[in-house]
Amino acid sequence: MFATRYIGGIRATFSLIGFLLIWEMVVRALALPGYVLPTVSAILEQLWRQQQPLIAAAMTTSQQALLGFGIGAALGVALAVALTFVGRLRDALMSIVVAINIVPMIAYAPLVVLWFGVGMESKVIIVACEVGFTVLLGTLDGLNRVDKRSVDLLRSFGAGPFELIRKLRLPSALPSILTALKLSTVRSIIATIVVEMLGAYQGLGWTIFQSVVMSDFLTVWAAILVASLLSLAFFGLLAWLERRLVFWQ
Amino acid sequence: MTRFSWQRLRVGTCFALALALSLVATLQTAQAQSSTQASLRLKWLPQAQFAGFYVAKAKGYYEDEGIDLTINPGGPNVLTENLVASGSDTFGLAGGAESVLAARDKGLPVVAIGLGTQRTDFVFVTKRDGPIETIQDFAGHRVSTWFTGANYALFAILADQGVDRDQVSIQPQQVSMTPFINGATDVATATWYNELNTLRDQLGEDALRLFSPDDYGITFPRDALVVSETTLAERPELVAGFLRATLRGWKEAFADPEQAVDIVMQVAPTLDRHHQQRMLAEMQRLMTTGPAAEHGLYWLDHDTLVKEQDLLARYEVISQSVDVGQAFVTTPLESIPLEARLP
Numbered sequence: 127m128f129a130t131r132y133i134g135g136i137r138a139t140f141s142l143i144g145f146l147l148i149w150e151m152v153v154r155a156l157a158l159p160g161y162v163l164p165t166v167s168a169i170l171e172q173l174w175r176q177q178q179p180l181i182a183a184a185m186t187t188s189q190q191a192l193l194g195f196g197i198g199a200a201l202g203v204a205l206a207v208a209l210t211f212v213g214r215l216r217d218a219l220m221s222i223v224v225a226i227n228i229v230p231m232i233a234y235a236p237l238v239v240l241w242f243g244v245g246m247e248s249k250v251i252i253v254a255c256e257v258g259f260t261v262l263l264g265t266l267d268g269l270n271r272v273d274k275r276s277v278d279l280l281r282s283f284g285a286g287p288f289e290l291i292r293k294l295r296l297p298s299a300l301p302s303i304l305t306a307l308k309l310s311t312v313r314s315i316i317a318t319i320v321v322e323m324l325g326a327y328q329g330l331g332w333t334i335f336q337s338v339v340m341s342d343f344l345t346v347w348a349a350i351l352v353a354s355l356l357s358l359a360f361f362g363l364l365a366w367l368e369r370r371l372v373f374w375q
Numbered sequence: 376m377t378r379f380s381w382q383r384l385r386v387g388t389c390f391a392l393a394l395a396l397s398l399v400a401t402l403q404t405a406q407a408q409s410s411t412q413a414s415l416r417l418k419w420l421p422q423a424q425f426a427g428f429y430v431a432k433a434k435g436y437y438e439d440e441g442i443d444l445t446i447n448p449g450g451p452n453v454l455t456e457n458l459v460a461s462g463s464d465t466f467g468l469a470g471g472a473e474s475v476l477a478a479r480d481k482g483l484p485v486v487a488i489g490l491g492t493q494r495t496d497f498v499f500v501t502k503r504d505g506p507i508e509t510i511q512d513f514a515g516h517r518v519s520t521w522f523t524g525a526n527y528a529l530f531a532i533l534a535d536q537g538v539d540r541d542q543v544s545i546q547p548q549q550v551s552m553t554p555f556i557n558g559a560t561d562v563a564t565a566t567w568y569n570e571l572n573t574l575r576d577q578l579g580e581d582a583l584r585l586f587s588p589d590d591y592g593i594t595f596p597r598d599a600l601v602v603s604e605t606t607l608a609e610r611p612e613l614v615a616g617f618l619r620a621t622l623r624g625w626k627e628a629f630a631d632p633e634q635a636v637d638i639v640m641q642v643a644p645t646l647d648r649h650h651q652q653r654m655l656a657e658m659q660r661l662m663t664t665g666p667a668a669e670h671g672l673y674w675l676d677h678d679t680l681v682k683e684q685d686l687l688a689r690y691e692v693i694s695q696s697v698d699v700g701q702a703f704v705t706t707p708l709e710s711i712p713l714e715a716r717l718p
Contacts, residue, residue: 159460159461159482159484160482161460161482161483162461236551239549240549240553240554243559244549325547325549327546327547336522338452338454339454339470339474339477339523339524340477340481340692341454341456341457341477341480341483342477342481343481
């Protein structure tokens with residue numbers, strides 16, 4: 127199993143390098159101007175030259191994304207657990223949750239920026255909502271996947287509702303929760319960047335917005351590259367956690 | 376009807392369609408031979424700020440020059456310079472002298488052939504009953520501005536008046552003016568033709584105190600007409616024709632503003648008429664002031680532009696290496712007699 131994963135990793139790395147090489151060669155062969163599509167080497171050079179402001183921007187973006195992610199995940203799991211206690215009310219509440227979730231959170235972003243300003247709060251709130259709903263739905267799904275017979279068994283040994291949650295429902299929901307969390311990683315970075323573009327003091331989205339206005343496309347691409355790496359690292363972290371925590375799957 | 380006749384009907388329809396299509400194609404080729412296709416990319420959505428172009432199109436002034444012009448609206452995150460440089464659009468109404476200098480600095484082959492507003496199109500505004508009476512009072516207060524060029528005008532004013540920039544809480548400004556109206560910021564940035572009119576409507580004509588960059592010797596001409604180096608070099612007659620028609624359109628819009636607003640509102644019927652009328656009036660003032668009185672509309676004033684370049688280079692927005700004479704070209708304007716350019 128380790129060997130196959132290792133080989134998979136090597137393959138992925140090679141195909142990525144191949145893709146970047148083709149990009150570099152096509153741009154050079156067609157002599158595309160930098161404002162249409164720059165070469166990979168020029169982007170990497172810019173990344174090196176602008177490393178300090180880009181790292182600062184990445185720190186801001188990741189802080190906001192992580193904070194929003196943490197709050198959203200905690201609220202999502204907590205709310206899902208709470209909903210399992212309310213019994214019949216659940217279905218009524220669920221339809222409200224689904225209705226809110228149908229509107230893309232990003233659509234609220236201009237209003238949230240208006241209410242909470244261009245600072246950190248507006249980003250954290252949007253990310254928390256975006257992540258919260260995904261985790262809530264994932265967790266609910268997992269909590270309901272419990273085998274009815276196991277519930278009956280535990281009950282027959284005198285387990286109360288809290289013990290049922292702690293000892294049975296949550297552990298068996300863990301795979302669903304972690305899948306939802308993994309999906310939310312990339313979403314949280316996307317949401318942060320989009321809200322930053324509407325107004326921010328710093329961050330990758332803000333860097334991209336400002337650089338476009340000033341025709342600085344190399345910095346735009348360098349910021350996109352940093353954002354991709356950030357997403358990848360965040361996703362990788364959660365995938366690693368998943369392998370650690372849900373080792374039985 | 377029998378099945379057979381259905382089939383004939385279908386065949387017949389196909390023939391008719393093919394005939395119609397070929398007819399359209401022939402007509403289009405004929406039209407292409409008589410007039411040149413070109414497009415203009417605006418810097419924002421349709422509004423009276425661009426009345427001259429819409430009037431010139433509606434009145435057939437572009438057609439008179441043999442140009443079949445499509446006017447494409449802009450929007451947030453639409454960079455006119457890039458679309459013109461890449462050839463997606465023939466002409467563009469870009470942000471201003473500052474964005475053209477930045478684009479040239481980054482190697483985009485775009486040239487400005489005219490500048491719409493001869494003076495800075497934005498002011499810093501504060502409430503008359505608020506704590507700020509002079510630029511010195513900016514220290515210790517919250518100032519919101521656009522971090523896309525206007526911020527450098529602010530920095531320069533503060534430096535000119537001996538105010539330490541670090542003493543001022545400078546924040547990026549959102550699209551909405553609500554934070555200023557609510558008092559969340561003490562000073563906001565507003566364009567003469569748009570946000571300022573909104574504020575005057577909401578807070579009252581006399582409730583505002585204005586700080587105009589031009590009063591501190593800082594002029595950022597804006598609304599730059601841009602074209603690619605290739606178009607300028609290879610199709611000078613197209614560029615001159617476009618300018619001639621555009622100048623006619625603006626003069627017509629200034630002569631009959633009611634009609635001009637009608638034309639703009641036909642393109643964008645949901646606009647507020649009163650707001651558009653005031654926008655056009657402000658555009659007329661900004662476009663006909665300063666050097667325009669002597670050299671006509673869209674004039675490119677070399678001294679003003681060199682000063683702006685120096686300022687932007689001082690703040691390291693651009694390098695000193697941009698050649699102002701190459702970035703801003705007056706040849707197409709000068710090919711048009713002065714009396715046709717004078718407002």
